Amino acid sequence: MLIQMGVRYCDTCFYCRRGQYLLCENFESLGVTKAGGFAEYVAIQSKKVYKIHNLSDEEATLVEPASCAIHGLDKLNPPVGFEALIFGAGPTAQLLKLNGASKVVIAANKGIKMQIARNLEAGDEYVELDRENPAPQWAKLKEENKYGFDVVIEATGSEQVANDAINFVRRGGSLMIYGVYANSDRVHWSPAKIFGDEIKIIGSFAQTHCFPRAVAYLDSGKIKVKGMVTDVFSIKEFDKALEKMKSKTACKVALKP
Known part of the structure; x- marks a missing residue:
């Protein structure tokens, strides 16, 4: 059995009544605003309990981050054949490959997450970034992809990466901000570039109704999680x-x- 922790919404505020549950004015999150997995007891609605068939207990813990990635893909709604660049080695890359991407490039720091992404064949190309001096890798990535990408996803939560990510977006493309940032973080993008290149900026935060699809996706084995x-x-x-x-x-x- 698998329990969906995560978000709670009031169902009565302005945004909930418009169906925008993630924007709930009384938004709560188990483990963040309410006691979660470290509490002695947690009350969960029965509708948030799911049966799993082909996943180990350890693998089932990855359903929640996969559900957030599914919400992000819903918001992107990219056309079939798109080319994508994702900063960060999470589950989103596999979803992009399974949902119409002709090329997925993963750019992430050297380390165990990038190695696992390679092992799972999550992307088509991989750019390992030096934590101390990533500038040479940035330059090579731009040189090899002079027209950029239809879709760029910033999933690291790094202020520096978020600032530079827009420079990899193809004219007419989309930039999704998916990482978790401090309230004090700031980006400095040229409005003229966004206007002139018709770049779409998309925010994606958590999920409310994507969990059942994530359960089905991982249970089917189409999203590989072994070893994560x-x-x-x-x-x-x-x-x-x-x-x-x-x-x-x-x-x-x-x-x-």
Whole structure:
């Protein structure tokens, strides 16, 4: 069995009554604004419990991030045959390949996440960035793709990457801002470029109704997740799990009873 944690919406505010549940004025998130997985008890609506068939417990933990990626793809609604660049080595690249992309380039820092993306064949091309000095890789990427990409997805949460991402968008293309940023982060894009090149800027935040599709997608095996959970700890070892996650030597970390 799999439980959908994540968001709660009030269903009565201005945005909810318009069907824009992610913009709920009384938005709550388990584990963020309300007690979540670290609480002794959590009450979950029965409709948010799902049966899984072909996924291990560890693999099932990846349904939630996949559901957020599905929401992002819904918002993008790209045409078949599009070329995409994604900053960050998450589940979005596989979704793009499965939904009409003719080319998917993954650009991410060297490390375990990028290696797993390669192992899963998540993209068609890979650009490994040097954490200290990524400028040479940026220059090579621009040189090899002088017309840019139809779709660029910024999924790292890096202010610096978000600022530069627009320079890879093809004229008439779309830039999706998908990472998590600090409120103090700022970007400096030329309005003349957005206007003259007819670039569409799209924001994508979490999800409310994509979880069932994510369950079906991962359970079908079409989205590959084997090996993405690199470390499993018992609940009693949660402090070690947190340290492992902070060390940047793991892709995903899971806790088991």
